[in-house]
Amino acid sequence: MRLGVIDIGSNTVHVAVLDAAPGARPVPAASESVEVRLMRFLEPDGSISAEGVEALDAAVTRAAAVGQAQGTEQTLAIATSALREATNGPEVLAMLADRAGVPIEVLAGVDEARLTFLAARRWYGWGAGRLLLLDIGGGSLELAAGNDEVPELALSLPLGAGRMTREFLWEADPPSSDDVARLREHVRHRLGGSLAAGAAELVGDHVVATSKTFRSLARLAGMPRDVLGVGQRYRMRLAHLDDWTPRLARLSSEDRTVLPGIGPRRSRQIVAGAVVAAEAMRALRVDEVEICPWALREGAILRHLERL
Numbered sequence: 648m649r650l651g652v653i654d655i656g657s658n659t660v661h662v663a664v665l666d667a668a669p670g671a672r673p674v675p676a677a678s679e680s681v682e683v684r685l686m687r688f689l690e691p692d693g694s695i696s697a698e699g700v701e702a703l704d705a706a707v708t709r710a711a712a713v714g715q716a717q718g719t720e721q722t723l724a725i726a727t728s729a730l731r732e733a734t735n736g737p738e739v740l741a742m743l744a745d746r747a748g749v750p751i752e753v754l755a756g757v758d759e760a761r762l763t764f765l766a767a768r769r770w771y772g773w774g775a776g777r778l779l780l781l782d783i784g785g786g787s788l789e790l791a792a793g794n795d796e797v798p799e800l801a802l803s804l805p806l807g808a809g810r811m812t813r814e815f816l817w818e819a820d821p822p823s824s825d826d827v828a829r830l831r832e833h834v835r836h837r838l839g840g841s842l843a844a845g846a847a848e849l850v851g852d853h854v855v856a857t858s859k860t861f862r863s864l865a866r867l868a869g870m871p872r873d874v875l876g877v878g879q880r881y882r883m884r885l886a887h888l889d890d891w892t893p894r895l896a897r898l899s900s901e902d903r904t905v906l907p908g909i910g911p912r913r914s915r916q917i918v919a920g921a922v923v924a925a926e927a928m929r930a931l932r933v934d935e936v937e938i939c940p941w942a943l944r945e946g947a948i949l950r951h952l953e954r955l
Contacts, residue, residue, distance in 0.1 A: 648666070648667055648668060648720050648721065649664060649665070649666055649667075649676065649717065649718055649719050649720050649721075650664070650665050650666075650667050650673075650719060650720070650721050650722070650723065650948060650951065651663070651664050651665075651713075651714035651717070651719035651721070651722040651723070652664075652665070652722070652723045652724075652725070652944045652947055652948060653707065653710045653711065653714070653722065653723070653724040653725070653747055653749075653751075654725055654727075654943065654944050654947075655703070655706075655707065655724070655725065655726040655727070655730060655743065655751065656726075656727050656729070656784060656785055657684075657685050657686060657727060657728055657729040657784055657785025657786040657807060657809050657810070658682065658683065658684055658685075658784075658785040658809055658859070658912065658913075658916075659680040659681060659682050659683055659684075659706075659912070660680065660681050660683055660703065660706035660707055660709075660710055661678070661679070661680040661681075661710070661944065662677075662678070662679055662680075662709075662710035662711075662713045662714055663675065663677070663678045663944050664676040664677040664678070664713070664714060664717040664719055665948060667948055667952055668952070669952045669953070669955055673945060673948050673949070673952075676717060677713065677717045679709075679710070679713050681705070681706035681709055681710070682912050683699075683702050683703060683706055684785070684809060684912075685699055685703070685729040685730075685785070685809075686729065686785060686786070686809040686810055686812070686813045687699075687813070688700075688702065689729075689733070689813070692734055693732065693733060693734040694733055694734045694735040695729075695730075695733045695735055695736075695739055700735075700739055700742070703739065703743060704742065704743070704746060707743045707746045707747050708746045710747070711746060711747050711748055721951075722747065722748065722749050723749070723752070723947055723948070723951055724743075724744070724747045724749050724750070724751040724752065725751065725752050725753075725754055725943070725944075725947055726740065726743075726751050726752070726753045726754065727753075727754055727759055727784060727786065727787070727943075728756065728759075728784065728785070728786030728787045728803075728805075728807065728810075729785065729786050730753060731753050731754070731755070731756075732786070736753075740753065755803070756787050756789065756802075756803020756804075757801045757802070757803050759782075759784070759787070759789050759803060759943055760780070760782070760789035760790065760791040760798065760801035760802065760803055761791065761797065761798060761801050761946075762943055762946030762947055762950060763780060763782050763789060763791070763857055763942050763943045763946050764778065764780050764791040764793070764796075764797075764798045764801065764946070765796050765797075765946045765949055765950065766857075766939070766941035766942055766943070766945040766946035766949060767780050767855050767857065767939045767941060767942075768795075768796050769796070769941065769945075769949055770939055770940065770941045770945075771853060771855065771939070775852065775853040776794070776851070776852030776853055777792065777793065777794050777850070777851045777852045777853070778791075778792065778793065778794075778798075778851050778852075778853055778854075778855060779791075779792045779849060779850060779851025779853070779854045779855070779931065779933070780792065780798070780851075780855055780856070780857065780939075781854070781855075781856045781857075781861070781924070781927055781928070781931075781933075781936060782856065782857045782858045782861070782942065782943075783806075783807060783808055783856075783858050783860040783861060783920055783923055783924060783927075784807045784808070784809075784858055784860075785807045785808060785809035785810065785916075786805065786807035786809060786810050787803050787804060787805055787806065787807045787810070788803070788804045788805075788806040788807060788923055788927060789801070789802065789803050789804075790802045790803075790804070790849055790927070790931075792848055792849045792850060792851050799848055800845050800848040800849060802841060802842075802845070802849075804837060804838070804841055805837075806834055806837060806838075806923050806927075807923075808860050808913075808916040808917070808919045808920035808923060809916050809919075811830055811833075811834070811916075811919035811920075811922070811923060812915060812916040812918070812919040814830075815827075815829055815830035815833065815919065816830060816916075816918060816919055820899050820900050820915070821896060821897055821898055821899050821900075821918075822896060822918060824896070827893075827896050827918065827922065830919060830922050831922050831926060834922060834923055834926040834927075835926055835930070838926060838927060838930040839930065842930055842931075846930075846931070849931055850931075853937070854931075854933050854935065854936050854937070855936060855937050855938070855939040856883075856924075856936040856937070856938055856939065857938070857939045857941070857942035857943075858942060859913060860913065860916075860917070860920035860923075860924065861883075861920075861924060861936070861938055862881070862908070862938055863908040863909055863910075863913050863917060863920070864883060864888060864891075864908070864917070864920065864921055864924055865881035865882070865883040865908070865936075865938045866881060866907050866908025867891055867895075867906055867907050867908045867909060868883055868887040868888050868890070868891040869881040869882055869883030869884070869887065869938070870882055870883070870884075870887075880937065880938060880940070881937070881938040882935055882936065882937045882938065883935065883936055883938070884934060884935045885925060885928045885929065885933065885934050885935070886934075888921060888924060888925045888928070889925055891921065892918070892921040892922060892925060895909075895917060895918050895921055896918045900914040900915040901914070903917060
């Protein structure tokens with residue numbers, strides 16, 4: 648079966664086409680993303696501006712066209728924090744569902760964490776032992792841990808790289824050291840309050856990270872390793888991330904694009920992403936993460952196959 652997934656995130660609208668069957672590994676057939684960066688289109692009342700709605704309209708229309716051109720038999724459409732929280736979210740979602748040709752499932756933050764955890768568990772298998780997952784999106788940070796395919800604890804915190812950039816690092820490019828310090832203090836405070844009751848469960852034999860933010864940071868500050876001849880996978884140590892974060896903050900967003908892994912789409916928000924990543928690792932007492940190539944979209948596909 649050829650399945651399409653339209654993922655309407657805070658940064659991009661991404662369409663993935665996969666050949667999938669129950670019990671088999673999904674095989675990618677096509678993939679395309681359109682940058683939206685919804686956080687820049689949020690109005691003071693929490694709504695998405697007309698310009699932002701227009702950008703979403705064009706991106707979802709394009710995603711649906713890619714799926715049709717690839718001969719998808721079924722399409723799933725999911726939306727995450729930006730549309731979930733927008734005051735005009737219901738009206739925008741109704742319009743986007745018409746463009747996509749299918750209903751759009753709006754995921755709660757903990758559901759994002761659970762689906763991403765499912766994808767990581769399937770990727771690493773039972774031999775990985777207890778998994779601890781970290782995922783940084785545009786609007787939120789997801790954490791999950793457990794021994795099975797359903798995590799014992801799943802959290803979603805409003806600490807996404809795009810959100811933190813808009814709230815703390817938007818005025819100057821590069822940001823001032825005071826603004827970075829304020830962001831770091833905010834992240835520490837938010838993590839401390841949220842993890843106070845569940846930190847004992849957020850441990851793992853194998854600590855993994857997903858999302859474009861973590862992948863970009865790992866290409867810059869991490870170390871590649873070859874996994875059984877199937878290509879490079881990255882791991883990243885907190886010490887290396889701490890070394891790179893102040894260097895990133897001293898560069899303008901344009902200058903960051905010359906660095907490995909930092910493309911134009913992420914260059915403005917990579918500093919906030921680095922701060923959130925480092926503080927999350929520190930709060931969880933994690934020295935190193937391994938980058939998992941599967942994430943939310945793969946988790947949505949796996950869940951859909953289970954339901955067939």
